[in-house]
Every structure is written in C-alpha cells, then in structure tokens.
Amino acid sequence: MVPALHHERPIPKMEDVLDGVGFEWRGDGNLHKVLYHLWTITAFSENSVRVLLNGATGTGKELLAKAIHQFVCGDPGAVYVTNCANLNPETAAAELFGASKGAYTGQQGERMGVFQMASDRNATLVLDEVHMLAPAVRTMLYRALHERTFTRMGDPSRMLEFHGHVVSAASSSLDGMIDDGSFPQDLLSRLSQTDDVHIPSFDARDSAHRSLVIEYGFDHWLQNGMQRDPAVEEALLQVKFPGNIRDLRSFVEQLAAYARRDAHLAGDSTKASVTMQNFTDVRAQPRWQNISSIQESPVSSPVHAIVSPTSLHAPLAIATLDELEANHVRSTLIALGWNKSKVAAALGIERGTLDRKMKRWGYVRPEEA
Known part of the structure; x- marks a missing residue:
C-alpha cells in the first residue's frame, strides 16, 4: 500500500529552490536526480531524508543543504547546522544528543542536543565536516540514523525518537x-540514501564563477553607494580563488576598502569608485600574491578580453570606452545566462537599450547563433 502524500504541494522546481538560497550551480544532471529522489522519499513514504555532500571548503555545501531542506520540506522549517570539526571531543555527544544534569564535569542542568531540536519531520540537521567526529560519537550517530532513536549522555534508559532529515557534508573523500x-x-x-553529491570547486563552475563575481560585486558595491570600473569585474573573472566563495567575498570587500581610502584622500568620501588601481593594490598584497589565474576559453565576440588572463599584474591594455562597455555587457550576459531582463536590471539600463547595444556589437544568444 502506497502511503499518503506527506506534502500536499506541487513538485518543486529545482532552479527556483536553488536560486532561493543563492546556490549558483546546476550540476551535471546528477543533482537533479538526487533532489527528486529525495522528494519522492518524503512525499510517498514515512522515511526522512539522508544525503551526503562532498566538496572543498567554501564551495557552498551549507547553501545546498538548505536548498535540499526547502526542496523536500516545502516550507521554511528549522535548519540546524553543526560543524563537527568545532565540537569539543569531551562534550561532542552532549552537543549532538543532549545530556542530563551532571552527565559530565561542569554540566549544571538539562541540555538539549541538536538531534532533539531537529527531531521533527519538518526539520533538517546539517552535519558539516562529519568525518571529523570522534569514533565513539560516530557509533552513536550510526544508531541514530539506523534505528531513528538516540539517548542522551547520562540518561541511557530514556530512548528518544528522531524523525528529522540529515544532510551530512565532508571536505575530504570518505571513500579514501x-x-x-x-x-x-x-x-x-x-x-546517504542516494548518490553522494560532489560540489566542484568555485573556479571549476564557470557559470557560477561569472555570476557570483558580477552579482556579488554589484550587490556589495552598489549597496555601499560605490561606482566601479567595468574592467575590474573582467579582472575578477580571471582570478582563481582557492578559498572559493569566502575568498571572493574577502577580495571584493578589500577592493571596496581601498576605494573608500582613495575617496577619503581625495577629500570626498561620498564618491568612492572601485578602480583597476585598487585591484592592482589588493592583488599585490601577500594574501593574494600566489593565487593563480583561470585560462578561459575564448568567447565568440567582436571584442576580446581587455585583461590578460595570464598576467593580472600587467598594465591594463589601452581600449576605447565603447570596447570597455561592450566587454562588460558581454560578461554580464554570460554570467546571467543571457537573461536580458536580469542583465538590463544589473546594468541599470532599459531592456530596449540593451537590445540596441547587443545588435550594434553583434551579440546573440549562443543557441541562436
């Protein structure tokens, strides 16, 4: 007998869910299959979801975990995130499963663990860096996942049920x-009840790399009332950030700080503008000197990249304003998937103006070429 639907709602669209949490990757089709498999489990059975994400630090595992929660639960229910690498080995079991008064030295009262907080079927527990758990705690985790029950430290006779979803994440290969x-x-x-989801590094996700560079740069600089040289975004597109999204954000924020410094020294702090000189200054700092550049495949376009992908320390090539604008529009089109409405909004121009510029420069969507 097929159980009744757990959720009276339409099948969600993967793209909408991922966009809703700001996760900029569509995968190679495997992610699509995994998400719909997990949705089927929750919609047509009484089972909760378990899935393992694998990817380097900063690739967005926590964002994807929240997207999975939205996908299978269909509501903004509670998401509890625990970084297992930060747990104190002596109290890790208590932080995960709870503890009774006096269960360990210094424990003054009852302590609720995250498994108890996330025990509802509309809640999701995210265990980041799950491979860092101590062996004794792994045994308790196995029992909680296998039997859907657990006990608190100092109270072994009281069995508690667990019905929440669990998304685990690891930055190391568990197979290894x-x-x-x-x-x-x-x-x-x-x-995991399905294939593990491997999240590629930030620089390997070309569309995500472009989108995050441009959109995060726009958001951060515009929210702070700052202008920017379009060439700066072109230069950012060529940088391979080893720390993924975290490094990108740090770099963008440092560019903004240098722009504010220049505006302050010029006597008008209200007119900060991010320039290529700011880019050169930040790039020259010890923190960023050893990061490499991304070799991009040439894009069919009458205007070539202004910044050399192999030498970001080199002076900016001389170009006309029209070439700079054309190059910037091209990058924005690619980053936003040739969605003209989004591109026009990001550039601050009318849709008709964008159409005229694209016609003048010969820009057409690749599948229409």
Whole structure:
C-alpha cells in the first residue's frame, strides 16, 4: 500500500529552490536526480531524508543543504547546522544528543542536543565536516540514523525518537578514508540514501564563477553607494580563488576598502569608485600574491578580453570606452545566462537599450547563433 502524500504541494522546481538560497550551480544532471529522489522519499513514504555532500571548503555545501531542506520540506522549517570539526571531543555527544544534569564535569542542568531540536519531520540537521567526529560519537550517530532513536549522555534508559532529515557534508573523500580504515563503511551507508553529491570547486563552475563575481560585486558595491570600473569585474573573472566563495567575498570587500581610502584622500568620501588601481593594490598584497589565474576559453565576440588572463599584474591594455562597455555587457550576459531582463536590471539600463547595444556589437544568444 502506497502511503499518503506527506506534502500536499506541487513538485518543486529545482532552479527556483536553488536560486532561493543563492546556490549558483546546476550540476551535471546528477543533482537533479538526487533532489527528486529525495522528494519522492518524503512525499510517498514515512522515511526522512539522508544525503551526503562532498566538496572543498567554501564551495557552498551549507547553501545546498538548505536548498535540499526547502526542496523536500516545502516550507521554511528549522535548519540546524553543526560543524563537527568545532565540537569539543569531551562534550561532542552532549552537543549532538543532549545530556542530563551532571552527565559530565561542569554540566549544571538539562541540555538539549541538536538531534532533539531537529527531531521533527519538518526539520533538517546539517552535519558539516562529519568525518571529523570522534569514533565513539560516530557509533552513536550510526544508531541514530539506523534505528531513528538516540539517548542522551547520562540518561541511557530514556530512548528518544528522531524523525528529522540529515544532510551530512565532508571536505575530504570518505571513500579514501574508508580505504585507509579511518572511517567506517557501515556509517557511510547510513549517511546517504542516494548518490553522494560532489560540489566542484568555485573556479571549476564557470557559470557560477561569472555570476557570483558580477552579482556579488554589484550587490556589495552598489549597496555601499560605490561606482566601479567595468574592467575590474573582467579582472575578477580571471582570478582563481582557492578559498572559493569566502575568498571572493574577502577580495571584493578589500577592493571596496581601498576605494573608500582613495575617496577619503581625495577629500570626498561620498564618491568612492572601485578602480583597476585598487585591484592592482589588493592583488599585490601577500594574501593574494600566489593565487593563480583561470585560462578561459575564448568567447565568440567582436571584442576580446581587455585583461590578460595570464598576467593580472600587467598594465591594463589601452581600449576605447565603447570596447570597455561592450566587454562588460558581454560578461554580464554570460554570467546571467543571457537573461536580458536580469542583465538590463544589473546594468541599470532599459531592456530596449540593451537590445540596441547587443545588435550594434553583434551579440546573440549562443543557441541562436
């Protein structure tokens, strides 16, 4: 007998859910299959979701975990995020599963763990860096996932039920840890009901790289009332940020600080503008000197990139204002998937103006070329 639908709602659109949390990657089709598999589990059975995300630090695992929660729950229910790498080994079990009074030294009263907080079927528990858990805590985690029950520290006779969803994440390969015996195979099988989702590094996600650079730059600078040289965004598109999104944000914020400094020294702090000189100054700092550049495939366009992808320290090539504008419009079109409405809004121009500029420069959507 097929259980009744858990959610009386339409099947969600993956793109809408991912956009809603700001996650800029569509995957290679595997993510699409995983999300709809998880939705089916929650909609047509009484089971909760378990999935494992794998990717380097800063690739957006927490954002994707929140998207999965939205996808399977269909509402903004509670999401509890715990970074297992930051747990104190002596109190990790209490932080996850709770503790009774006096369960360990210094415990003064009852303590509720995140498993108890997320025990409702409309809640999701995110266990980041799950591979960093101590072996004893892994055993407790296995039981909670396998039997959907757990006990608190100091209260082994009281069995508590767990019905929440669990999204685990790891920055290291668990398969490799299983091979060398540092992670148990049986726990891995309980962490996910489907294929693991591998999130590629930021610079490997070309569309996401462009979109995040331009949109985050726009948002940060415009919210602070700042102008910017279009060439700066072109230069940012060529930088390979090893720390992924976190490094991008840090770099953009430092550019803004240098722009404010220049405006202050010029005697008018209200007219800060991010320039290529700011880019050169920030790029020259020790923190950023060793980051490399991305070799991009040439885009079919009458205007070539203004900034050399192999030498960001080199002076900016001489170009006309029309060439700079054309190059910037092209980058924005690519970053926003050739959505003219979004591009026009991002550039601060009318849709008709954008159409005329595209016609003048010969820009057409790739599939229409």
